[in-house]
Amino acid sequence: MQMQPQPKAMSPHIGIYGRRNAGKSSLLNFLLGYELALVSAIAGTTADPVEKTLEVPRLGPVVFVDTAGYDDEGELGELRVQKTLASLKQVNLALLVSEGGWGEPEEEMVKLCDEKKLRLIVVWNKSDLARPPACLQEKLAGRGLPQVLVSTVNNTGLDDLVLAMLQILPEEALAPPPMLSDLIPAGESCLFVAPIDSSAPKGRLIAPQVQAMRDCLDGHLVSHIVQPQEIPAALEVLKKRPYLLVCDSQAVDECVRLAPPDLSLTTYSILMARIKGDLPFMSAGAATILGLKDGDAVCISEVCAHHAQPDDIGRVKIPNWLKKFTGADLKISFAQGRDYPADLSRYKLVIHCGGCMINRQLMLTRLAEAGRKGVPVTNYGVAISLLHGVLERSLQIFPAALEAYRKAAIEALARK
Numbered sequence: 001m002q003m004q005p006q007p008k009a010m011s012p013h014i015g016i017y018g019r020r021n022a023g024k025s026s027l028l029n030f031l032l033g034y035e036l037a038l039v040s041a042i043a044g045t046t047a048d049p050v051e052k053t054l055e056v057p058r059l060g061p062v063v064f065v066d067t068a069g070y071d072d073e074g075e076l077g078e079l080r081v082q083k084t085l086a087s088l089k090q091v092n093l094a095l096l097v098s099e100g101g102w103g104e105p106e107e108e109m110v111k112l113c114d115e116k117k118l119r120l121i122v123v124w125n126k127s128d129l130a131r132p133p134a135c136l137q138e139k140l141a142g143r144g145l146p147q148v149l150v151s152t153v154n155n156t157g158l159d160d161l162v163l164a165m166l167q168i169l170p171e172e173a174l175a176p177p178p179m180l181s182d183l184i185p186a187g188e189s190c191l192f193v194a195p196i197d198s199s200a201p202k203g204r205l206i207a208p209q210v211q212a213m214r215d216c217l218d219g220h221l222v223s224h225i226v227q228p229q230e231i232p233a234a235l236e237v238l239k240k241r242p243y244l245l246v247c248d249s250q251a252v253d254e255c256v257r258l259a260p261p262d263l264s265l266t267t268y269s270i271l272m273a274r275i276k277g278d279l280p281f282m283s284a285g286a287a288t289i290l291g292l293k294d295g296d297a298v299c300i301s302e303v304c305a306h307h308a309q310p311d312d313i314g315r316v317k318i319p320n321w322l323k324k325f326t327g328a329d330l331k332i333s334f335a336q337g338r339d340y341p342a343d344l345s346r347y348k349l350v351i352h353c354g355g356c357m358i359n360r361q362l363m364l365t366r367l368a369e370a371g372r373k374g375v376p377v378t379n380y381g382v383a384i385s386l387l388h389g390v391l392e393r394s395l396q397i398f399p400a401a402l403e404a405y406r407k408a409a410i411e412a413l414a415r416k
Helices: 026-030 074-089 104-114 134-142 158-168 207-218 227-238 251-257 268-276 279-291 311-324 359-372 380-387 399-415
Strands: 014-017 048-055 060-066 093-099 119-124 146-150 189-191 223-228 244-247 263-269 297-302 331-336 351-352 377-380
Touching: 014 074, 014 399, 026 048, 026 060, 026 158, 074 104, 074 359, 093 158, 093 207, 104 119, 119 134, 134 146, 134 251, 134 297, 146 158, 146 251, 158 359, 189 207, 189 227, 207 223, 207 268, 223 227, 227 251, 227 311, 244 268, 251 263, 251 268, 263 268, 263 279, 268 279, 268 359, 268 380, 279 311, 279 351, 279 359, 279 377, 279 380, 279 399, 297 311, 311 331, 311 359, 351 359, 351 380, 377 380
Parallel strands: 014 060, 014 093, 093 119, 119 146, 189 223, 189 244, 244 263, 297 331, 297 351, 351 377
Antiparallel strands: 048 060
């Protein structure tokens, strides 16, 4: 098992859960083949969830999440349990580890996974010392719960566990959808536009740009990359016009001006909404901006943690564009990192970042939470295209998303 370069957020996430001292950290070390997690006979050694990415034969790159025991006690223990339960939002599969016993804590975890429609495997750990009663195994099998016997001491059960994970992991987690290669016919090309300005990271491209280009390579498509001002020269040099132009959201209005009107165009962030979330849902969510009024609360959520710059996209530019576009006195608040509002109902709209640092499972969970509260969600790229008056152009290549936006826009304007 070796480290791999695939973005962590695009790999399946598998959570390891169980009581304190059930052997969760030992299982993680067993899977890794070396000791990453601290193993101790003292209950409660693991505090915050520990993530580790590795290449698993037949599975490919996987992110394992080792968690604190969900039976932890005390004030600090309660905080650990909260983080353990929060991690359920981001995993595609749960490994429920037990030394052979079964009781209320295990039943509660099964119930939580059922509620979240999260698949689960029971891992009977320390099987070299004792095995669960046959009647218990039969009972759980009758409930459709897969089970694997493992001994991290005798190094047995790893192949059975990998096979079980392979069989039960959702297909989408094992084979993420393409970012854009399915949009471009064979033999066509894509023109990527990457502004190099004060907000661009030094010496590298941002993750969505790299992912989009890599997807073109994987799809055996030709790609070209320029800065915005070089678009006319690139179109002049190329013998055949590109099928699609993909640009940075902050340069979308400039690119629309420079590109021929019949050239399909979208943004990296809109593509992120497509592969990480639900593009029609987030396109409809953007239409809420059209109906925002004085006093409406908007939450801007950005996962990646960084120091805010004078021209920060989330904390400065989007709020300014919102206020200018709507002319309304909005109540704008911010959620940073993995923090996400527990009570979404007070917001008229959530504007989420592209989500390049989180996986699709967590983004879909966040969208579902908002949907249950009737709170619209959009993302940076969709919102910015709307605020610059070019959203219909940016969504032209996505008919379902464009239709969802148009329908929601009519409703938003009618309410206003």
